[in-house]
Amino acid sequence: GGSIEIYNRIRELIDAHELLVDLELDYEKEGIGVKKSGCHGFCEMGPLVRIEPENYLYLRVQFEDCVEIVEKTLINNEPIERLMYSAENRIYKAQEDIPFYHKQTRMVLKNCGSINAESFAEYVAKGGYEALSKVLFEMKPDEVCQSIIDSNLRGRGGGGYPAGRKWAQVLRQDSEVKYVVCNGDEGDPGAFMDRSIMEGDPHGVIEGMLIAGYATKSTAGYIYVRAEYPLAVERLRIAIEDARKHGLLGKNILNSGFSFDININKGAGAFVCGEGSALTASIEGERGMPRVKPPRTVEKGLWQKPTVLNNVETFANVPLIIKNGSSWFKGIGPENSPGTKAFAITGNVNNTGLIEVPMGTTLREVIFDIGGGIKDGKKFKAVQIGGPSGGCLTEEHLDLPLDFDSLKKVGAMIGSGGLVVMDEDTCMVEVARFFMNFTQNESCGKCVPCREGTKRMLEILEKIVEGKGTVGDLDLLEELADTISSTALCGLGKSAASPVASTLKHFRKEYVEHVVDKK
Numbered sequence: 001g002g003s004i005e006i007y008n009r010i011r012e013l014i015d016a017h018e019l020l021v022d023l024e025l026d027y028e029k030e031g032i033g034v035k036k037s038g039c040h041g042f043c044e045m046g047p048l049v050r051i052e053p054e055n056y057l058y059l060r061v062q063f064e065d066c067v068e069i070v071e072k073t074l075i076n077n078e079p080i081e082r083l084m085y086s087a088e089n090r091i092y093k094a095q096e097d098i099p100f101y102h103k104q105t106r107m108v109l110k111n112c113g114s115i116n117a118e119s120f121a122e123y124v125a126k127g128g129y130e131a132l133s134k135v136l137f138e139m140k141p142d143e144v145c146q147s148i149i150d151s152n153l154r155g156r157g158g159g160g161y162p163a164g165r166k167w168a169q170v171l172r173q174d175s176e177v178k179y180v181v182c183n184g185d186e187g188d189p190g191a192f193m194d195r196s197i198m199e200g201d202p203h204g205v206i207e208g209m210l211i212a213g214y215a216t217k218s219t220a221g222y223i224y225v226r227a228e229y230p231l232a233v234e235r236l237r238i239a240i241e242d243a244r245k246h247g248l249l250g251k252n253i254l255n256s257g258f259s260f261d262i263n264i265n266k267g268a269g270a271f272v273c274g275e276g277s278a279l280t281a282s283i284e285g286e287r288g289m290p291r292v293k294p295p296r297t298v299e300k301g302l303w304q305k306p307t308v309l310n311n312v313e314t315f316a317n318v319p320l321i322i323k324n325g326s327s328w329f330k331g332i333g334p335e336n337s338p339g340t341k342a343f344a345i346t347g348n349v350n351n352t353g354l355i356e357v358p359m360g361t362t363l364r365e366v367i368f369d370i371g372g373g374i375k376d377g378k379k380f381k382a383v384q385i386g387g388p389s390g391g392c393l394t395e396e397h398l399d400l401p402l403d404f405d406s407l408k409k410v411g412a413m414i415g416s417g418g419l420v421v422m423d424e425d426t427c428m429v430e431v432a433r434f435f436m437n438f439t440q441n442e443s444c445g446k447c448v449p450c451r452e453g454t455k456r457m458l459e460i461l462e463k464i465v466e467g468k469g470t471v472g473d474l475d476l477l478e479e480l481a482d483t484i485s486s487t488a489l490c491g492l493g494k495s496a497a498s499p500v501a502s503t504l505k506h507f508r509k510e511y512v513e514h515v516v517d518k519k
């Protein structure tokens with residue numbers, strides 16, 4: 001909180017010294033410009049002020065610090081150490097040196113926190129829309145699909161399905177009308193990666209969708225954003241308008257013969273709308289309920305037309321791959337899960353925030369090096385990964401590389417990238433109850449196992465939390481978990497029991513301590 005007041009105050013003070021310049025218009029004039037940027041990721045330390053070109057990062061800036069920032073640093077070039085990150089008697093002046101940033105590889109988040117998200121010119125100045133122009137003028141649609149296949153970019157929304165394969169399937173469909181849909185319906189409690197990308201670098205998402213549109217011969221794109229993200233909606237709206245003004249959206253883009261436009265759809269915040277078929281139903285104005293597959297979305301998606309459906313982070317990777325090449329992308333992280341992944345770390349960790357690391361980075365590096373370890377010197381107990389559809393990982397998994405396949409092997413999943421860290425005092429039964437309550441509320445009610453099963457599981461968990469459960473209830477929980485995951489219609493139901501199943505597996509003792517007939 002307070003960032004806007006600090007921005008206004010700094011602006012006012014620079015102006016009082018007659019040094020204020022507009023960074024876009026007065027680039028030949030001497031002076032000091034000030035801009036608002038997207039999220040830097042270091043939530044714990046906000047409000048943040050970054051000074052360029054020195055790259056100083058000032059943390060937890062207060063309104064009263066503004067005079068000193070302007071007079072000392074901006075006018076006299078003196079750093080203010082008091083506002084810089086310090087640990088073990090060291091002061092970290094440059095942002096990149098701070099341990100929180102040092103182990104990160106910021107690719108999709110690179111522009112977040114560095115450019116003004118509402119400026120088309122700044123995006124272009126950073127090489128934006130170069131990838132679009134490359135595909136439009138140098139590549140055929142099937143070559144674009146092939147390059148995404150070669151990069152092995154896997155969907156960042158949870159499943160990890162190869163994006164290029166999906167695109168090639170849509171390209172192959174014989175239909176005059178095809179669609180590209182961007183899933184910005186991030187619903188996991190504790191996750192805000194997609195939101196930060198849409199708020200901090202909206203053109204990156206639009207460029208990715210345009211490239212997908214060209215690659216699949218699609219005619220229009222839809223971005224489905226939850227209405228609880230008004231700033232993301234606003235920034236996307238501005239970016240779409242600017243792109244249109246510059247001839248990058250609409251008919252015959254840059255005289256290439258390719259026409260494509262993008263619309264924004266605001267979702268009402270139903271978790272199930274993250275599920276592909278529920279999401280397309282919701283765009284069509286129907287109730288957001290999943291349907292039985294097949295047909296698959298690539299064949300009959302939005303309005304029964306072939307549809308590419310990827311999430312925000314997946315699209316944001318696309319311009320980078322086109323610009324730098326598939327082999328560059330494949331060179332980051334493990335071969336089967338290349339690239340980076342954005343995670344939102346929350347919970348009992350020192351540095352909460354938004355991070356981006358190469359796939360394959362271990363949980364230990366994420367929690368201890370970047371996250372700065374557990375709060376108040378307590379011990380690490382577990383981390384919930386993948387939100388309510390994911391599972392928990394414990395001490396024995398700390399050296400596990402975070403990538404799609406390694407996590408699958410231990411029964412967890414990256415999901416969209418939420419990481420909720422828990423310390424030794426956290427009650428795992430309560431954690432399971434929390435997630436089950438969430439999923440039960442969000443079940444759309446279409447199929448019985450999910451609708452009734454989650455209700456039943458929640459009742460049992462509540463009984464156990466109140467100390468009234470029995471050992472038999474634990475067996476019943478396991479049975480219900482099995483039934484729901486094998487019979488539910490959609491992903492929400494299939495994974496609804498995962499938090500319970502994984503806490504039961506790793507912390508059964510804790511459950512037993514809660515029940516009346518402890519054995």
Ligand code: SF4
Nearest residue numbers: 445446447450490493
């Ligand atoms: Fe709805 Fe649950 Fe069935 Fe999915 S599994 S369709 S959320 S009732």
